[in-house]
Amino acid sequence: MNTMTGPNLSSPAVPSATRIPEVPLVSLDTLWMQVGGTLCNLSCTHCFISCGPKNHNHAMMSLAEVRRLLDDAGALAVKDYWITGGEVFLNPQIFGILEAILERGPLGVLTNGTLITPDKARALADIQSRSPHRLTLRISMESFDEEANNRIRGAQAYRKAVEGLRNLAAVGFSPILTVTRSWEEEEDGPMENRFLEFLRQNDVPEPRIKILPGFLLGRLAENERGYMEEERVTEKCFENFPITNLQCASSRMATSKGVFVCPILVDEDRARMGETLKETLRPFPLAHSACYTCRVSGMSCKS
Numbered sequence: 258m259n260t261m262t263g264p265n266l267s268s269p270a271v272p273s274a275t276r277i278p279e280v281p282l283v284s285l286d287t288l289w290m291q292v293g294g295t296l297c298n299l300s301c302t303h304c305f306i307s308c309g310p311k312n313h314n315h316a317m318m319s320l321a322e323v324r325r326l327l328d329d330a331g332a333l334a335v336k337d338y339w340i341t342g343g344e345v346f347l348n349p350q351i352f353g354i355l356e357a358i359l360e361r362g363p364l365g366v367l368t369n370g371t372l373i374t375p376d377k378a379r380a381l382a383d384i385q386s387r388s389p390h391r392l393t394l395r396i397s398m399e400s401f402d403e404e405a406n407n408r409i410r411g412a413q414a415y416r417k418a419v420e421g422l423r424n425l426a427a428v429g430f431s432p433i434l435t436v437t438r439s440w441e442e443e444e445d446g447p448m449e450n451r452f453l454e455f456l457r458q459n460d461v462p463e464p465r466i467k468i469l470p471g472f473l474l475g476r477l478a479e480n481e482r483g484y485m486e487e488e489r490v491t492e493k494c495f496e497n498f499p500i501t502n503l504q505c506a507s508s509r510m511a512t513s514k515g516v517f518v519c520p521i522l523v524d525e526d527r528a529r530m531g532e533t534l535k536e537t538l539r540p541f542p543l544a545h546s547a548c549y550t551c552r553v554s555g556m557s558c559k560s
C-alpha cells in the first residue's frame with residue numbers, strides 16, 4: 258500500500274519545507290498487537306479509533322494469531338511487546354495471550370481498568386510470578402475528579418477504573434496511569450502532581466503517570482475538530498529533531514487486518530504496510546496529519 262497521490266513530495270527537487278519525510282525502520286524493537294480489536298465497553302468522547310461496544314471494524318486477535326506473530330517477531334529479534342484494543346480484557350483468550358507473550362519478552366498492557374476484578378488481578382499476579390519477563394499495566398483515565406472523568410468516559414467509568422487500579426495495587430502491581438491531556442501543556446507539572454497524589458491515595462506502590470496528546474482522529478475529530486491542512490510534517494520539521502525518535506522507527510502494530518505502521522493509524526488504509534511483519538521492514542512516508550501530533554509532542558506510545 259502506502260500509495261501517495263498528487264506530486265511526488267519526497268523528490269529532492271521539492272524544498273525541504275514541503276518534502277514529505279520518510280521514517281526509516283531502524284530496528285523492529287517493539288511489536289504492538291491490537292488483541293482487543295476495536296471493541297470496548299466504554300465509548301470515550303476522545304477515542305481516536307472510535308472504539309465502543311458496537312465497533313467491530315478490527316476483530317479481536319486469537320491466541321493462535323498471537324502465537325504466529327510471536328514466532329515471526331522472535332525471528333526478527335523483537336525485544337518487547339505491547340497489547341491494546343479496544344479493551345483487551347474483553348478478549349476471552351486474554352490470559353492465554355498474556356502467558357504466551359510473557360514467554361517471549363516483557364509485555365505492556367493498555368487497559369481502561371474497568372474489568373479488572375480481584376480474581377483477574379490475582380490471575381495476573383500469578384502469571385507474573387511464573388514469567389521471567391516483566392508485565393506492565395497501564396490504566397487509562399481522564400481525571401482524578403469523578404465527574405470530569407465520567408464526562409469523557411461515561412457513567413460508572415471512574416468507580417470501576419479506581420476499583421481495577423486498587424485491585425491491581427492489592428496484588429503488588431503499580432499500574433501506570435495514562436491520561437490524555439485536556440489542559441494547557443504548561444499545566445503538566447501541577448496536573449502530574451495531582452494525579453500522583455491520586456495514585457498514592459489509592460495505595461499504588463510506585464505512582465507513575467503518562468500524559469498523551471489527543472490525536473484529532475475518530476471520535477475526537479467528530480467531537481472537537483479534525484486536522485487542518487497546514488498540520489502536516491515536512492523534512493524541515495526534522496532538522497532539529499531526530500526522526501528516529503518517532504516510535505514508527507522501531508515498532509509496528511499487528512491487527513486482525515494485517516500489520517500497520519503504528520497504533521495510531523489503524524483506521525488508515527495507507528498505513529497498512531503488509532500482511533506479515535516481514536513485509537513491513539521498510540521506511541514509511543509521514544504523510545498523515547497525525548504525524549504532526551507525534552512531532553510536536555515528541556510522542557511515544559510506550560512508557
Ligand code: SF4
Pocket residue numbers: 297298299300301303304305307308309342343344369397
Ligand atoms: S479511549 Fe480506550 S477506553 Fe476509551 S473507548 Fe477508546 S479504547 Fe475504549
Ligand code: SF4
Pocket residue numbers: 280503504505518519520521522541543545547548549551552
Ligand atoms: S502517527 Fe506518529 S507513530 Fe504513526 S506514522 Fe505518524 S509519526 Fe509515526
